[in-house]
Amino acid sequence: MSPFRIVIAGGGIAGLTAAIALRGPNRHITVLEQSSLNKEIGALVSLQPNASKIIQSSWGLKNELHGAREMVDEGFRIYNTDGKLVNTIPLLARTIYGSERLLFHRRDLHDVLKEAAVSPNRKGEPAVLRVASRVVGCDAVAGIVALEDGERIEADLIIGADGIVLRKHVLDSEPCAMPTGHSAYRLMIPTKILEEKEPEFCAKINPRDPFTSMIVAHDCRLVMGPGRQGEVYGIVALVPDDQMNEDPHAKHSWVSKGDLEKMLKTFADFPTWVTEIFKHSPDLGLWQLRDLDPLTNWHHGRLILIGDAAHAMLPTQGQGASQAIEDSEALGAFFEGVTEAPSFHALTETLEKEQNIFQTRYARVSLIQAYSRQAAKPATDKGAKLVKMKPDEFMDYNCKYSGAKQWRLEQLAN
Missing domain, CATH: 3.30.9.30 (D-Amino Acid Oxidase; Chain A, domain 2)
Known part of the structure; x- marks a missing residue:
């Protein structure tokens, strides 16, 4: 039985969570990271309840996140320039959404995800993380990734978690940010x-x-x-x-x-x-x-884009990393049970067929992109159509998410 070969270009949050979600029997997962040290810079990153729920419950990493010294964000405080507190907005995330908004030092979160991807103590074969492996191109139909040093790697599925190089293999032209x-x-x-x-x-x-x-x-x-x-x-x-x-x-x-x-x-x-x-x-x-306006497509042949590569968004909703995690969960959900190399037809159907990965994710992520743009106005006011939701309604839209398949069923029911 031929193994399901998966190559992930990019070793950041999107790439590592894709490796975690896709681990399973008879799967060979390789993560290609262009940097030599595979280190994340010092910065804070938030996981919204929709993402922390996936990592803790679906992937069983609650203890690991706690070990990463997470902070549970209890809400927002607004101060004037005199230092006077003028408003407090409590965030009752666990009560309302079943999980918290968590704050991490980015490097700590990255280390937890990296360990979960390569650990021999989780289901399926450990992912192989290759650093100093810069992707310079690919043949999306044949399933071949080309590295800077001339090496060519064959794959049944290519995941573009670093979009600068791979977007051009999906789109007719590179979008301009x-x-x-x-x-x-x-x-x-x-x-x-x-x-x-x-x-x-x-x-x-x-x-x-x-x-x-x-x-x-x-x-x-x-x-x-x-x-x-x-x-x-x-x-x-x-x-x-x-x-x-x-x-x-x-x-x-x-x-x-x-x-x-x-x-x-x-x-x-x-x-x-x-x-x-x-x-x-x-x-x-x-x-x-x-x-960046929503892309017209995320996939071609054996290649699919995820995370910022597919839907870069402004930070005003704090959903960038969380949407990458949702993408990874969707990959795991729709490839669940695939224990050998899928045919080209079966794989592309999973990527593009109605009710599958792209169709399930595209409308939701594009709406969150639009609302993130709207929240940054007037700087981003280019006459775009407004998202007609109040902030509390959109918070519910963001955070009541319970996974790709459940989301698709709810959308079809509506």
């Missing part, structure tokens, strides 16, 4: 440093409290929260491009470096009790937020 008019600085500060060096800030906003805190002023937005059970404090600072003191168009990648002195100039109108904390971040990232 357009600037939204906003950029984002990214900071990560040890909480002990804040408590020792910035008592005024800590007296107003306790960096160990399990809440996402926001300050909105001067057309800028600070979104802040704890990670590693209060050990670190993460900040994302959203800034209009026309207020930047450095060139946002040169910062396409979210791992680009920012300039602290220029950031301080940008936030000069903010009170010093806020801006003084910026200098304590060991690293400062800056990336221009770019928007």
Whole structure:
């Protein structure tokens, strides 16, 4: 019986969760990661209830997530520039959605997922993770992935979790991501440093409290929260491009470096009790937020795109990583029971046939993309059709998700 050979291009959250979801009898899974160290940068990442439910319940990784020092986000707190709390929005996620919104240091989450993908103690064969393996092309119909060093790897299923190279093998032309008019600085500060060096800030906003805190002023937005059970404090600072003191168009990648002195100039109108904390971040990232319309297709032949490769979205709903996890769950659900290499016809039917992976995922993810764009207005207001849901209704839409097959049945019933 020929094994089901699966090659996953990309060793980030999307690629590793796809490997976890697809593990099973007689399956050979190879994850190709272009970096040599397979390390994630320092930043906070959130898993919304729709995703934390999948990882903890469907994949049985609740204890592992706890070991990654997750924070349960209890809600949102909004402060004015005097440090006065003006609104609290509790997030009763477990009561309403059956799971919590979890905050992680990105590296900790990545390590948990990597271990689950390659562990010999889970069902199916462990995935093989190959680092320093840059994918430069593929033959989607023949099922061949080409690496930079000339190696060619055959696969029955190719999963594009890194879309820069593989999108062109699905689409007629590469889509162009357009600037939204906003950029984002990214900071990560040890909480002990804040408590020792910035008592005024800590007296107003306790960096160990399990809440996402926001300050909105001067057309800028600070979104802040704890990670590693209060050990670190993460900040994302959203800034209009026309207020930047450095060139946002040169910062396409979210791992680009920012300039602290220029950031301080940008936030000069903010009170010093806020801006003084910026200098304590060991690293400062800056990336221009770019928007991408929904792709017309995600798959061709034996290749399917997932995660940001298929549906890059703005961070305003915090659903980017969570939607990648939903994609992975869908792959596992629709290939469940496949224990030998599927024929080309059977595989492409699973990818594209009505009621299967693409049709199940496309409408939902495209709507979440649209709402994420809408939530970032006016920067992204290009006359797009509005999503006619109130925020609480859309929160329900996001978080009451219970897996791809159940979702498809509910949509057909409606």
